[in-house]
Amino acid sequence: MEQQAIDYCNMNVKCKGVEMSRSMSDCGSSGSEEEMGIRKGPWTEEEDTILANYISLHGEGHWNSLARAAGLKRTGKSCRLRWLNYLRPNVRRGNISLQEQLLILDLHSRWGNRWSKIAQELPGRTDNEIKNYWRTRVVKQAKQMKCDVNSKQFRDALRFVWIPRLVERIQASSSRTASPCSQYCSRPLHHVESTSLSDHSMASGDDDTSSRTHSTETKEACSSGNRHLEYLPEFQAFEEGNADLWTYENICFLQQQFADDS
DNA sequence: AAGGCCTGCAACCGCAGCGTT
DNA sequence: GAACGCTGCGGTTGCAGGCCT
Numbered sequence: 633m634e635q636q637a638i639d640y641c642n643m644n645v646k647c648k649g650v651e652m653s654r655s656m657s658d659c660g661s662s663g664s665e666e667e668m669g670i671r672k673g674p675w676t677e678e679e680d681t682i683l684a685n686y687i688s689l690h691g692e693g694h695w696n697s698l699a700r701a702a703g704l705k706r707t708g709k710s711c712r713l714r715w716l717n718y719l720r721p722n723v724r725r726g727n728i729s730l731q732e733q734l735l736i737l738d739l740h741s742r743w744g745n746r747w748s749k750i751a752q753e754l755p756g757r758t759d760n761e762i763k764n765y766w767r768t769r770v771v772k773q774a775k776q777m778k779c780d781v782n783s784k785q786f787r788d789a790l791r792f793v794w795i796p797r798l799v800e801r802i803q804a805s806s807s808r809t810a811s812p813c814s815q816y817c818s819r820p821l822h823h824v825e826s827t828s829l830s831d832h833s834m835a836s837g838d839d840d841t842s843s844r845t846h847s848t849e850t851k852e853a854c855s856s857g858n859r860h861l862e863y864l865p866e867f868q869a870f871e872e873g874n875a876d877l878w879t880y881e882n883i884c885f886l887q888q889q890f891a892d893d894s
Numbered sequence: 895a896a897g898g899c900c901t902g903c904a905a906c907c908g909c910a911g912c913g914t915t
Numbered sequence: 916g917a918a919c920g921c922t923g924c925g926g927t928t929g930c931a932g933g934c935c936t
Contacts, residue, residue, distance in 0.1 A: 672906070674930090696921070708921075713905065716923095748924060760904075763925075768902055900934075907927075915919080 671705045675714050679704060683711055684719050717758045724756030728765050730805065734798045736762055737770070737790055 671679075686702040692715060695708030704711060717723070728736070732754055739750045747759035747766075754762065770790075774781040777789065 674904075694921085707906095709907090709923090710905075712922075717904075745925065759924075764903055767926095772901090896936105898934105898936085901932090903930095905927100905929085908925095910922105910924085912922085913920090915917105 669705045670707060672710070675718075679706070680714070680719060683714060687715060687719075713760075717760045722756050723758065728757075728761075730798055730802045732757065733765075734795065734802065736765060737795055737798070740766065740770075741787065741790070 675683075682702055682704055686698065690698070690701075692698070692712075695712040697708075699706050699708045699711045702711075706714075735754060736750060739753055743749055745763075745766075747763045751757055751759040751762050771781050774783075774786045777786060779785045
């Protein structure tokens with residue numbers, strides 16, 4: 633605990649690798665809250681240190697009284713958010729790994745926009761981070777396909793193309809590095825694959841079948857008789873995120889390929 | 895070099911649920 | 916059971932930095 637406090641004191645708050653602007657005038661405040669001395673906008677290094685030190689000494693929770701007691705001119709909500717999304721010791725930063733992407737896609741297919749619930753399955757990741765990932769990557773991809781992110785068309789695209797491809801890439805990278813697929817996941821991938829979304833190509837949940845490799849399953853999903861989807865331009869467009877080829881017709885074509893297999 | 899556009903992320907807002915009085 | 920405050924969640928916004936022309 634004491635060590636934590638020391639760490640926080642030495643912590644440099646960075647955003648995208650650069651020091652964030654600390655100009656108080658940059659931080660907008662609404663009239664009434666300004667009168668009450670409530671600050672908004674980006675947190676300063678000093679505020680971070682105060683909050684982290686206070687929590688290291690007194691623990692988290694009771695955010696409104698915590699904000700007052702710590703002498704922070706912030707709302708309790710703001711303090712809570714800053715702690716959970718940024719200052720908490722076990723917050724993982726950096727790119728979302730392939731395994732995490734797979735897990736997010738899988739869990740979202742089951743739970744929808746239950747970001748906090750999904751975040752619980754990805755240790756160190758926050759609901760905010762996952763939500764941002766979904767909006768900046770997945771929703772963007774749906775827009776490129778000119779379809780709704782919740783449409784059957786897009787869900788099938790995820791299920792039959794994006795997810796199998798992710799599994800394959802994970803398998804490829806894990807065989808190169810000899811690291812387990814579940815390195816960054818809270819549970820092994822074969823559990824992920826046993827979920828509702830995986831009933832087409834990855835249905836094997838019990839441990840007896842977990843020895844089946846992901847690549848085998850993916851090949852089963854991706855192959856169409858003597859013809860592998862990965863050699864099709866539509867599939868490559870999917871993989872490369874080529875918006876020009878990610879057309880509705882192409883998605884239908886891909887779906888047809890898989891339908892023919894089954 | 896500079897201006898405009900795009901992207902990703904931190905932070906805010908509104909609301910719902912829950913506990914307490 | 917109504918009122919109130921607190922907490923947590925999901926949606927949205929604002930902005931810094933990167934990219935493009």
